[in-house]
Amino acid sequence: MTEAELQQLIFDGLRKIAPESDPASLRPDQKIRETLDIDSFDFLNFLIALDERLRVEIPEADYGKLNTLDGMVRYLLAKLPK
Amino acid sequence: MxxxxxxxxxxxxxxxxxxxxxxxxxxxxxxxxxxxxxxxxxxxxxxxxxxxxxxxxxxxxxxxxxxxxxxxxxxxxxxxxxxxxxPVAAPEPAAPTKAxxxxxxxxxxxxxxxxxxxxxxxxxxxxxxxxxxxxxxRAAPTKKAPPPAETARAKVSPLARRLAAERGIDLANITPGPGGIIEQADVERAAAPAKPETAPASKPGDGMRRAIAAAMAKSNREIPHYYLQTRIDMSAALKWLEAENAKRSIKDRLLPAVLLLKAVAKALGDVPALNGFWIDNEHRVSPAIHLGFAISMKGGGLVAPAIHDVGEMSCDEIMAALRDLIPRARAGRLRSSEMTDATLTVTSLGDLGVESVFGVIYPPQVGLVGFGKIIEQPWAKDGVLGVHPIMTASLAADHRATDGHTGAQFLDVLNQHFQTPETL
Known part of the structure; x- marks a missing residue:
């Protein structure tokens, strides 16, 4: 999976939980949850959907690495099979 | 029948x-x-x-x-x-054996x-x-309205009398407010034009805004609120939650809200006076603990549907209840019992940056518990200054039903429950 494909997947997931927002307008370093007003319940659902789609295990301790778009893409790329 | x-x-x-x-x-x-x-x-x-x-x-x-x-x-x-x-001539069926x-x-x-x-x-x-x-x-509307002669004799406040004269309203047609006195508000109500069934250009969500406005205005008009807050060290609770979640696949993980609800239910079991209602000038403690959970709607507004018998649920059951309730609340598909049964409301604004919440009680409930964000803060414990995850818990309570002493007892036991998360 390329970085662009992964980013698209993230955008699609975010649109599902925050339909009125525009994830594509996120700057790479902006905090996703605060910027798009996503609560912890929706964010957990978003991660569950990512987990199902990508088959990557995301331990709770790593949630902090997923705060920004940039961080999320880097974290998931490193976890995905090459 | x-x-x-x-x-x-x-x-x-x-x-x-x-x-x-x-x-x-x-x-x-x-x-x-x-x-x-x-x-x-x-x-x-x-x-x-x-x-x-x-x-x-x-x-x-x-x-x-x-x-x-x-x-x-x-x-x-x-x-x-x-x-x-x-049905006309037939006698009523025999009364059931039990009244x-x-x-x-x-x-x-x-x-x-x-x-x-x-x-x-x-x-x-x-x-x-x-x-x-x-x-x-409501069941006796015709009997409720007093005969006109009586209404004419109703007491009228001077301001109401002047207002009625200005607007050309017959005082005899106005139902007096509490105490049998016609006041300014009663006249204004009578003067207001009947609201059309379908308000023109009303946006979706307007109705909910009006509903919240009515409930919250009633609350602040009628309920003498008192507020208390305390800071709670969440180290033990978060450590427990982390260990629990490490055992679980992501689908089964618990959110901190589960612990908040469970701890409130336990604390209400210890201090039941805050669990219940103020109805007809009377404090009614509820034996069942049904927690209203404030859920914000996308695009504004909120509902606080009841989760029934929270005290008897396991953490997994509470999480399952949230999974069921939150999407239904946001899709506008709640059940009538969920709309009416809450005995106390819990609101958590911790997802945003706020530290504490000073809530407005949802009548006829007598308390609202608010939680802020869990923030790492300097905290002295056993003579050692360290950095701990701290959460501010607040209580807004109805002073007609309870006093500050009761509220303080509640926050104290709430704190204790967070210190022993394994018993939650």
Whole structure:
């Protein structure tokens, strides 16, 4: 999976939980949850959907690495099979 | 025979539109069964049946907008015989062996006696189907209105008299407020033009805004709030939660909100005075703990549906309840019991940056517990200054029902429960 494909997947997931927002307008370093007003319940659902789609295990301790778009893409790329 | 009426689904509701029936005449119904859908300001609500029986008659057709208290259907009790074919001359069926249980407030009983209303024929709109004063007054509307001569003698405040004269309103046509005195507000109400059924250019969400406005204005008008807050060290609770979640696949993980709800339920078990209602000038402690959980709606507004018997649920069950409730609340698909049964409301604004919440109580409840964000802060413990995750818990409580001492006891035991998360 390329970085662009992964980013698209993230955008699609975010649109599902925050339909009125525009994830594509996120700057790479902006905090996703605060910027798009996503609560912890929706964010957990978003991660569950990512987990199902990508088959990557995301331990709770790593949630902090997923705060920004940039961080999320880097974290998931490193976890995905090459 | 019981009337199934348009229930009052909140301190703010005046009317609802019947969307559809799930039952027809002759169907047997169980207690808690969803028998109708009603459109309200807070979305479409699945209306549950209060008692078992058989639908004797459907009185309202889908599409009708009807006031709270309007009879929608007649339900024959499980033990009653079907209504006689010729109801005019036929004697009433023999009274059931056991006198029908009347679940009514003392004031409602008193007013019912004065107005000659048969309480066994009413369906309560209060918590748990309780018949309150408004139900009784609705059932006797013709008897409630005093004869005109009497109204003419009603006391009128000078301001009200002047206002009425200015606007050309006949004081005899105005129903006096509490205490039998016509005041400015009563005149203004009479002067206000009748609201059109469909307000022009009303946006979706306007209704919910108005509903919240009505409930919160009532709360601040009638409830003398007092506020307390305390800071809670969440180290132990978060450590426990982290260990629990490490054992689970992501699908089964618990959110901190689960712990908050469980701890509040436990603390209410220890200090029950905050769990219940203030109705008809009376403090009514509820034996059951049904926590209202404030859920913000996308695009504004909120609902606080009840999660039933939280104290008896495991953390996994509470998480499952949240998973069920939050999407339904946001899609506008709640059940009537969820709209009416909450005995105390919990609001967590911790997802945003705020540290504490000073809540407005949802009447007729007598307390609201608020949680802020868990923030790492300097914290002295056992003589050592360290950095701990700290959360501020606040309590807004009704001073008519409890005093600060009770509120302080509650926050203290709440804190203790967070220190022993394994017992939650």
């Amino acid at each position: 019981a009337d199934f009426v348009m229930p009052n689904l909140g301190a703010d509701m005046e009317a609802g539109t019947l969307v559809k029936w799930h039952v027809k005449s002759g169907d047997a119904v169980k207690r808690g069964q969803v028998i109708a859908e009603v459109d309200t300001e807070k979305g479409i609500i699945d209306i549950e049946c209060f008692e078992p029986g058989v639908i004797e008659q459907i009185r309202i057709e889908p599409g009708a907008k009807i006031p709270v208290g309007t009879v929608m259907a007649v339900i024959r009790g499980a033990e009653e015989a079907p209504a006689p074919a010729k 029908p249980h009347v679940h009514a407030s003392p004031l409602a009983k008193k007013i019912a006696a004065e107005l000659g209303v048969d309480l066994t024929k009413l369906t309560g709109s209060g918590p748990g189907g309780l018949i309150d004063r408004e139900d009784v007054e």
